[in-house]
Amino acid sequence: MPTPGLPRLVLTPGEPAGVGPELVAELAASDIEADLIAVADPSVLADAARSRGVTLDLRADDGQRRTRRLPGELRYVAIPVASRVVPGVLDPANASYVLDTLARAADGCLAGEFDALVTGPVHKGVINDAGIAFSGHTEFFAARAATDVVMMLATPSLRVALVTTHLPLAAVPAAITALALERCIRILDGDLRRHFALPQPRILVLGLNPHAGEGGHIGREEIDTIIPVLDKLRGEGMTLVGPLPADTAFVPEQLQRGDAVLAMYHDQGLPVLKAQGFGSAVNITLGLPFIRTSVDHGTALDLAGRGTADAASLVTAARLARSLAVTRIRA
Numbered sequence: 499m500p501t502p503g504l505p506r507l508v509l510t511p512g513e514p515a516g517v518g519p520e521l522v523a524e525l526a527a528s529d530i531e532a533d534l535i536a537v538a539d540p541s542v543l544a545d546a547a548r549s550r551g552v553t554l555d556l557r558a559d560d561g562q563r564r565t566r567r568l569p570g571e572l573r574y575v576a577i578p579v580a581s582r583v584v585p586g587v588l589d590p591a592n593a594s595y596v597l598d599t600l601a602r603a604a605d606g607c608l609a610g611e612f613d614a615l616v617t618g619p620v621h622k623g624v625i626n627d628a629g630i631a632f633s634g635h636t637e638f639f640a641a642r643a644a645t646d647v648v649m650m651l652a653t654p655s656l657r658v659a660l661v662t663t664h665l666p667l668a669a670v671p672a673a674i675t676a677l678a679l680e681r682c683i684r685i686l687d688g689d690l691r692r693h694f695a696l697p698q699p700r701i702l703v704l705g706l707n708p709h710a711g712e713g714g715h716i717g718r719e720e721i722d723t724i725i726p727v728l729d730k731l732r733g734e735g736m737t738l739v740g741p742l743p744a745d746t747a748f749v750p751e752q753l754q755r756g757d758a759v760l761a762m763y764h765d766q767g768l769p770v771l772k773a774q775g776f777g778s779a780v781n782i783t784l785g786l787p788f789i790r791t792s793v794d795h796g797t798a799l800d801l802a803g804r805g806t807a808d809a810a811s812l813v814t815a816a817r818l819a820r821s822l823a824v825t826r827i828r829a
């Protein structure tokens with residue numbers, strides 16, 4: 499079979515004052531077998547590489563698929579920042595720049611220009627401070643691709659997916675509707691089969707309330723919404739365990755029963771995953787028509803420009819994106 503060449507991974511460094519640009523430089527210095535194309539201001543990448551002590555060979559992307567990339571080679575699609583970047587100092591003037599990089603990268607994936615997207619961390623607060631409503635990459639790409647998605651974070655031994663993502667805790671119960679839960683489980687089940695070679699995924703579904711509602715005495719969402727959806731989908735052949743009390747669902751004996759945990763909200767599932775694997779976990783958006791992986795950490799403004807931030811999560815995210823892209827290209 500003729501080799502199609504290297505997979506083309508598009509990278510968005512995220513918040514320019516955060517650690518994202520220097521981590522992209524570090525990734526580019528690695529020997530990952532993929533072409534790397536950053537959508538960014540090339541001067542931000544060059545400054546970040548210098549601060550990291552990394553030598554980059556930066557060139558504009560010509561759209562061609564290459565068969566070889568040497569460590570240090572990084573292509574770029576240029577988008578200029580609006581305001582000079584000072585590491586560690588947020589500037590709302592650059593919020594549109596960040597979103598423009600996400601939009602360009604996603605559109606390139608949708609058009610087949612790139613094989614997968616790997617994102618660095620954005621600062622949600624500064625984008626909102628600039629007057630632009632934004633709750634996260636996951637929601638942004640879902641809107642861009644006009645599809646439903648599911649956020650899942652993974653370490654080598656734990657996968658945690660979320661029914662709801664970035665919304666106030668007070669808004670969570672109303673967001674867990676039968677429709678939303680059913681859509682979420684269908685996407686999770688389907689993408690675990692498609693991308694993770696699990697022919698019959700076993701999903702551990704958490705309850706919303708303490709003790710999964712204690713038979714209705716500590717909340718009724720399990721009885722009124724979650725159990726009926728699980729029963730319906732089990733009837734279609736899915737393997738769904740639960741709803742489980744969240745406090746004991748992550749003990750090793752329980753985790754052995756499943757391939758992924760489905761948490762009802764962000765801080766029900768992610769603290770456990772990050773306590774186990776912070777810095778080397780990957781965030782994957784399921785349900786998109788393109789592959790998107792991301793770091794498990796934020797902008798780490800306290801570390802920006804120092805050259806000490808750990809690139810492990812970005813490197814792991816890029817390796818997973820590459821592997822998923824190669825599988826897709828060969829299929």
Ligand SMILES: NC(=O)c1ccc[n+]([C@@H]2O[C@H](COP(=O)([O-])OP(=O)(O)OC[C@H]3O[C@@H](n4cnc5c(N)ncnc54)[C@H](O)[C@@H]3O)[C@@H](O)[C@H]2O)c1
Pocket residue numbers: 512517618619620621622623635781792793794795796797798799800801806807808809
């Ligand atoms: N993938 C993303 O886009 C993403 C993920 C999480 C948080 N965020 C955003 O990042 C911003 C800051 O969030 P936060 O302060 O809660 O989390 P954070 O991950 O930026 O920082 C938490 C702690 O972890 C450390 N840390 C983070 N990344 C590190 C790395 N690569 N190497 C070493 N140490 C690292 C930081 O120094 C800090 O002490 C927020 O706006 C948040 O929304 C973005």
Ligand SMILES: N[C@H](C(=O)O)[C@H](O)COP(=O)(O)O
Pocket residue numbers: 633634635636637649764768781792793794795
């Ligand atoms: N919820 C993610 C986390 O805590 O790691 C993070 O905020 C990034 O989410 P997006 O990929 O949707 O920006």
